[in-house]
Amino acid sequence: MTGVAGAVIDLAAVAVLVVGIAGLWRRDLRALVGLLRIQGVALALVAAATAATQHDVGLGVTAVLVVAVKAGVVPTLLGRVARSDPGARESAPLINVPSSLVLAAALVGLAVIVGAPLHALEPGRAAALAPLGLATVLAGYLLLVTRRRALSQVVGLLVIDNGVALMTFLLTAGVPLIVELGGSLDVLLVVVVLRALLGTMRSRLGNVALDELRELHD
C-alpha cells in the first residue's frame, strides 16, 4: 500500500463517519442531502484508493458507480424533494441534538470495541478501519430512529447503506462488481420509491412528520 493511497483511505474512511455523525447535528433537510453527497464522494474515494493500491479494475468501476449513484443520482433525487419544501427543518427530533451527539459518541466507542475482532479477519491497515464502517451504520440507525421527518429517515437509511459499503470496501477490498451493482440498484430503487411515496404523502397530507401518521396503524 503506497503512502498516498493509504492516507487517502484513512482520511476518506474517517470522513464517511464524520459526515454520518454530522447528519445528527444538522437540522436543515437540504444540508442533510448535501452531507449525503459528501459521504458518497468519500466512499467513492475509499473504493478508488483501494482499487489503485490493488490494481483492481472491477473495484475502479465500482468506485465510478458509487460516485454516480451515491453522490449523483440519489442526492439529486432527494434534493428535489427537499427543495420543494424550502426551509423545512427537523424542528423537534425525538432526542435533541446534543444528546444525539453524545449517544453517537457512545455508539462509536461500542463499534470500536465490538469491531476489534474484525481486524483479525484480514490483517492489514484497511481492515483496522472496519469499525468506522460499523460506527457509521450505528450512527445512521440512530438518525433513522430519532428523526421525525420522512426525508431525514431516508437519509438515515442511506447512511446505514454507506456504512455497510464502507465495511465491505475495507474488509474484502470490495465485493464482486455484480453484487455491488445489484446493491446500488436496490438503493436507487428504494430512493425512487420513497421519493414517489413522499410526494404522494405531501400532496395528500401536507407536512410529512411520521409521528402524525399513527392513526393509520391496524
Added chain:
Amino acid sequence: MALLLAGFGVALAAVAGGALAPRRSRVLWANALTALAGVLVGGEAITALVTGTTPHAHTGALLPLSGASLRLDALGASLEVTVALVVTSAALFSIGYAHGASTSRPAVALQAAFALGLLLVPAAGDAVTFLAAWEAMAATSLALLLVEHDRASARSAAVWYGAMTQAGAAAITLGLLILVAAAHTTSFVGMAAADVRGPAAVVAFVATVAGFASKAGAVPLHVWLPRAHPEASTPVSAMMSGAMTALGLYGIARVDLGIVTAIGRWWWVGVLVVAAASALYGALHAATATDLKRLLAYSTIDAMGLGLIGLAAAGELRAGGAPRAAATLVVGVLILLGAHGAYKTLLFLAAGLVERTTGTRNLDLLGGLAGTMPRTASLVTLAVASAVGVPLAAGFVGEWLEIEGLVAGLARRDPGGVAATLLGLVALALASGLTAVAMVKLLGIGFLGRPRSEGARGAREPRGIVTVALALPALATLALGILPGPALAVAERAVSDLGGTGVRGLRGSIGGIAVGASASALRPLALLAGVVGAGLVLRAVARVGVRSVRRTVAWACGRRELSARMQYTATSFAEPVQRVFADVLRPDVDVTLTHEDESRDIERVLAYQSSVADAVESGLYRPLVRGADALGRRARALANGSVHRYLAYGLLALLAVLVVLR
C-alpha cells in the same frame, strides 16, 4: 428408473394441463395425465418389488446444496404402490365427478400437484428431497381445502389444518436437520448407517414422531383431520385419507425405525400408548358419527392408530430383542396401509357419489341405497368387509399379521415389554370391535333398510368412469385378500431396509402365508374354495329339499309393511356405544318433549338430539387458542403504531446482537 421419471414428468404435465388447458378439457387432461402418472409410478414400484432392485437417481440441480435424489427401495416401493393406487383411482374418479368450484383452474392444477407431491414422498432418497416433497404435498393439500372458500367451515378447517401441518412440518424439519447434522450426510442410507446416538437422537426421535404422527392423525394431534376431510372435495379427501395419512406412518417407519435405531425402547412404549389412545378414540368417534365423511375421517384416525400400534410395538420389540416379531409387525403394517388405502379411497369416493345423488351426507337421512345403487352398494360392502377385517378382504391380512406379531411379542421373559405388547393387543381388539360397529352402521343404515328421506329415495346409480374408479381399489382389496402371499414376500424385503434382520419364518406363497415355527397359517385360497363349495352345496340342498318358494320381507316380524321410521337410525344404532363411553365422548344430548294441548299427560312429539363434539378439541385446543390470543392482545402494547418505536427495536436488537456476539 425410466418409468418413475416418466411418471413424475407426466404428473408435472398434468399440473401444467390443469393450469393451462381451456375450461372444457381441463379436468380431463389433468386427471387423465395424473392417472397415467399413477400407473407409471406404480408400475415402477411393482417392478422394483418383484425384481428386488432399487432404482435410484441423483441430480445436482433442482434443489440447492444437496441436489435432488430419488431412491425407491422396498419400503418406499410398497408405500408407492398404495399411493399410486389411491392417486389413480381418485384421478379417474375426478374425470367423471368434478363440477363447480373444483373445475376451476387453480383447483384442477393444485389437485394434480397434490398427487405429484404424494407420489414423490416415498421415492425421496435424501432428507432434502423428502422435505421438499413433503412440503409440496402439505401446501397443495392446504390450498385445496380453500377451493370452496366461501364456506366458513372450509376456512376454519383450513386454519386448523394449516396450523397443524406447518407445525408438523417444522418438527419434521428440525428432527431431520438434527439427524443430518449428526450423520454428516443427507441421504437416508448414509443417515441409517451413521447410527446416531445420545440426546440428539432423542430430540430427533420426539420431533419427527410428533410431526409424522400429526399427519397420521394421532391423538391429540388429530383435530385437523375430522374437519379437513369433510371439507375437501371428494377425490381430495380420498387422497388425503388413503395416501397422505399413510405417508405419516411411512415417515415414522423410514426415519424412526430406519434411522434412529439406537433409541431406548421406552420411547417406543410412549408412542404405543399414544397409538392405542388414538385407535380407540378414532374408533369411538367413528362409531357415533352420523356424517358420512366425518365417520370416514374418524375411521382414518382409527386405522392409522392401528398402524402406529404396529410400528411402535415393532420398535419396542426390536429394541427388546425380538426382531422376528418386530419384522412381522412391520410387514403387517405395510399390508394394512395398502388395504386401508384401497378401502378408504373406495368409501370416500362412494360417499361423494351418495352425497351427489341424495344431496346429504347425514346417515340419519339415508337408507335403502342398496336397491337404487346396487353396484356402488356391493363395492361399498366389499370395502366395509376389508375395514372390519373379514377374511378374503385385504384388511384381514394386515390385521392378522399384526396380531400374529403382537402375540409373538408376548412370548418374552420381560414383564414390562409383555405388558406393553399386551396393551397394544387389547387396544387393537377393542378398536377393531368398535370399527365393526362404525362400519356396520355405515353399511346397514346407509345402504340397507328403507330410505329415510326423499333424497335417499331418489338416488340414482352413477354411470361411467366413476364406477371404474371405484372398482379399481375394490379389485386391489380382493387381490390382496385372496392372494396375500406374493405381496407378503415383497413387503418382507422392506424390513431389511429398516435395518432389521430378515423375517425367516414369515413365508408367503400363492397358497397362503405362514408365520413362525408354530406354523400359524392363513390360506385364503383354501377358504375361498371352501366358501364357494359350501355355497354350492347349500344351494343344491335347498333345491332338493324345498317344494314351494314363498318370498317375503326378511326381519319384518311377520308384518308385510314396514315404514322407514320403524328402523334403526344412525343415532339410535350408536346410542348404546355412546352411552357406555359417555365419559370419553361427552355427548351433548337434548331431549325435547311436546305435549298435546288438551292434556299434559299425552305426549305429542319426543325429539331426541345428540351431538358429539371432539373432547380433545374443546378440552385442550380451545384453552390453548384462548391463551395464545390473550398473549397476542397483550403483546399489542409493544406495537403501538409508532414507526420510531419499531426502528428503535431494530437498533436495540442490533446492539444486543453486537454485544452478545462480540
